């Protein structure tokens with residue numbers, strides 16, 4: 001038995017993996033990883049895989065990055081952890097100062113949690129609580145976009161709309177207001193991204209006009225709806241949304257958990273709209289992909305509505321045990337140093353252009369409806385019928401064939417349903433981008449050529465993005 005097989009067996013005897021139908025592993029081998037270096041992951045049999053999805057969108061400067069490693073090792077000898085209520089430490093103060101300085105104006109307070117979903121919970125709870133503290137207790141509801149994703153905890157699911165993740169739990173969810181997404185994949189032919197996103201804003205305007213007195217906040221994934229299939233829209237929408245939120249006295253929550261830290265071509269997506277949200281949620285790449293941590297930045301105005309004598313009970317009494325973990329802060333500080341020292345945002349422009357040129361030919365593929373890109377995120381949408389953009393039935397799992405082909409060729413490409421995408425570490429080389437494009441092309445040919453017969457269930461939701 002190979003080493004891979006033996007680790008796989010031990011794993012499958014005791015583990016329950018995330019976002020996985022475990023029965024799939026009767027056919028689909030699990031890949032035990034022994035080590036990582038740069039963009040490469042290596043399994044126990046010595047096979048290497050180019051990590052084209054940054055290990056679920058977290059890894060921006062490669063695996064086992066010497067600079068981040070060193071910073072964590074140094075911190076480890078000083079302080080591994082201390083509770084953050086009543087106590088503080090150097091890395092958390094430094095990181096908070098850096099984040100306040102780096103993010104758009106007005107975001108002056110940082111609250112930490114230990115993953116993205118709980119960061120979203122904090123923003124939702126703070127917004128709700130702010131209105132209560134400000135004598136406007138009717139403002140309790142949240143407005144969200146169709147096809148959005150904000151995490152897996154119950155309130156975070158409530159503001160999400162990817163059916164695969166939320167449908168089962170509907171009876172548990174908060175009653176939110178859903179507004180059609182400005183997603184430009186769905187724009188009429190001949191219309192620009194900007195025109196379409198501007199046009200779609202009418203729905204948001206109408207919802208806010210009708211409901212603003214009961215709405216606490218609008219939450220969006222700026223520019224890219226990630227888990228919803230890497231669907232993209234124009235920054236004009238964010239600008240219009242900021243203006244409307246001001247007019248209607250509603251908070252604006254930017255979930256930049258996936259897009260923050262350079263993914264869209266600017267450090268934060270909101271910079272492209274020239275706006276500051278009331279809440280900015282960050283996680284994933286925050287620690288360079290090393291340790292779980294999220295940060296929720298907000299304004300002084302928000303903060304002041306909670307600041308009072310203890311007995312008024314206006315405080316935000318929310319905590320997670322590992323809040324502000326010093327090792328995670330050290331990883332984040334090292335990550336921010338690399339952004340500054342290596343002028344990463346500027347250097348990424350050439351890589352983004354290479355991603356575009358290496359995949360441009362795929363737009364002509366008979367089963368590709370669109371190749372779209374925002375900065376360092378590029379997505380290729382496979383369809384059954386190109387002219388009408390008719391999706392493949394989700395049960396056919398076409399993306400899974402691309403995934404399997406890529407593994408054989410030494411790349412980790414994990415499509416979202418029929419959407420093949422690259423979200424690589426920023427340390428990828430132009431030649432490695434060409435390699436990924438080649439592997440993706442081959443995979444798409446294989447996946448779209450095959451006749452797949454499956455029993456189709458009627459009435460399945462249309463945005464059923466199977467991540468496997």
Ligand SMILES: *Cc1c(COP(=O)(O)O)cnc(C)c1O
Pocket residue numbers: 115116117118120149150151152221226227255256257258283284
């Ligand atoms: C990943 C993600 C989350 C949830 O983060 P977790 O750390 O997985 O809980 C929330 N919002 C967006 C946009 C994400 O991509």
